[in-house]
Amino acid sequence: MKTYLPQIQRRILVRPNQTFGILNYDLDNAYPQRMLELVGQSPTAKDCWNKRAKFIAGIGFEQPDLGKQLVNSCGLTLAKLLKAIATDKALFRGFGLHINYNANFKISSVNYVKFEDIRMGDTDDAKTAEKFGIYNDWGRRSWKNIMRSKITFLDKYDPGEETIKKQVFAAGGWDKYKGQLYYFNPEVDDYPLIEADSVWEDFETEAGIKIFNNREVTTGFLPSTMLFMQSRREEADNSSDRGYRNAPSQLEKDLGSFQGAKSAQKIIVIEYEDESAKPEFQPYAIQNNDKLFESTERSVEARIIKGFSVPKELINSEKASGLSNGSEKKEAIREFNDNTAADRIELSETMAEVFGHFYTNLNPSGNWNIVPVPANVADDALALKAGAAINELLLSAIPSHNKIATLVHAYGFKQTEAEAMVGEGLDN
Template sequence: MKTYLPQIERRILVRPNQTYGILNYDLDNAYPQRMLELVAGSPTAKDCWNKRAKFIGGNGFEADGLGKQIINTKGLTLAKLLKAMATDKALFTGFGIHVNYNANFKIASVNYIKFEDIRMGDTDCPETANKFAIYNDWGRKTWKNIMRSKVIFLDKYDPDPTVVQQQVDDAGGWDKYKGQLLYFNPEIDDYPLIEADSVWEDFETEAGIKIFNNREVTTGFLPSTMLFMKSRREEADNSRPDADEFGGINTPSQLEQDLGAFQGTKSAQKIIVIEYEDENSKPEFKAYPIQNNDKLFETTERSVEARIIKGFSVPKELVNAEKSSGLSNGGEKKQAIIEFNDNTAPDRLELAETLAEVFSHFYTNINPAGNWAITPVPAIAADDSPGIKAGNAINDLLSSAIPLQNKIAALVYAYGFKQAEAEAMCK
């Protein structure tokens, strides 16, 4: 018996691309690039990504001075490599490290490769199987077509000297050998989804709300209006010699220009003058009713924000800290930091184990202690801050046995609360 669930679709489709000898990352081969653009347009998603990256990277390495070690001729340090790896791990759940060897089969240099630039080689193609294609414009933002000559193929990471020698021989010698790529991927022979793929539609929704709000501001919050008129006072001359070449590009009439200048944030106080010959040709503006967008968008924005935060598995106290109660003693945020450190501990461990593996084959011992552990973000509550002290004092006042009216008066005159607020706090 076959089961068909029409409401469930695969988030990405992986198909062989015979032109480049790779496996496409979704049908358009641009899933990571699309997700990056969506996250960039969503303030909440960008904040959640940054929070995950910060906690995965922690406060750097436990070993003193380890982060300052330079690992290639371009001056890349271990601290910068860790930050780049944590950033990709936070969104794409994976990362890429490029290594190259010297003639003693020791790793001589380590480089970071953007995760979105990596594509797996087609396993059915002998020339690209067990290889990875590196290209910086799979999404075709810069060039209309992918330039095959600029696609670089790297061998799969394997520090075994016999494997490295075979790869060097296949490349035609050490001078032509391009090294290996350690492609950390939680999936097996497949591409991973981003961390919050289940809510990527909400990224787009939040970006759309932002665009809507901007359009409302730039049009001066003018109501949606229909213009009825018998005839224009002046028709624009669109009989240009090159009209065929620039089809669809018309010169606006004087009325259209005036109406356009009337809108906008800097034109709210302007007066527009419209001339008409008789009463029958008088233009008529009529506003047509629409839904209450303010309330509708406000509700939508809150629900979208909550789903994005949940999709990234970030405690809401770390994203919406400014919305927390002013009476908080810092315990909620401290607990959220502890919880998020626990949730991201496996990610830090994976980064530490990967670095330990790679640099165990480095040409020099840059970490004699062998400690690759990453320090978590410290969960320190600023108990001595003025805001926390005031919150504790108010909590003590509310829990005291003094008369209700005295409590209300203290909240109003000593702490600046409004009468209604003070009464509600004392209930």
């Protein structure tokens, strides 16, 4: 008897692309572009991505006013740069920085590069090995073909003076030198999978549920029905000089305009000459989609949240909005801060490395630590919500004793405190 292990297909395949001198990011060279589209169509995935990016960036640098420092002539500040690379790291687990040098071999400017625009150079091509190709349309959304002449190749980051001299000489001088790329990649000689890659199919599923719900609304929740009618003769409005065949008849146009949320109260009148020409509508039973989609949506949402490793209390805010859930949300913030601590350390180390070679000392203290999101934001949000509810209660027209009872039993105030807030005896 022979045994074997079933082969699990790799999520992405990296292959040399000799035409462009790069390594393809999956077979179609558009893995990050596809993932961006899927995340953009999935509300839960996009929310998880935003939450993860927010926690990685924290509330900025620990060193006061460090975020206001400019890093290039285009007005990019350290705070904006931190937010940009934290956003890429939250989804792609990597990021890119374009580094330019001056003639003193010091970094003169730093620019953010979208991670999805970066491709590693073909290691078998002497001209592009140890380089990175930058192009803004690998997914071919704007143009049908990729033009190699528009791909910008940057050298791999290395601030060593001798390395820079060799690169400048190879480029033909400082005026032709394009700089280097600092490419943060958690993988070794390979492209990284996105955060939550294991559940990207659920992104697509949630997007499909959204489309289904939209279709139900635009068709006025019309039950599935079959229309039986005699073979029609081509109507006069079906013929045209353009020679279209099987153009919709007037009946089909009327039925189409009859559907939809805005047409729910319309009446359609159908004329027929005899009983044999009378259209017949027959509904057919289908599975209860409402219940099916409701349970599917819940399970899909839960898997996406788990895939991003985000505590559910930070995503399902409507399910954790009561006063009793303040401690749970605070604990969720602490947990997520711990989860993203390594990411913040990596960004801090990157900043220290890159700007340690900057032409001017932006941070004399040498402190590049990033402050995590404080857990007391949960208390603040909770207090605002509770305060608004209490104010609404006090301004309402219900009797004073009902207000006092609500303050005591629902909000935990003492009897004397509640009476003082309401002004007991005013409406007795």
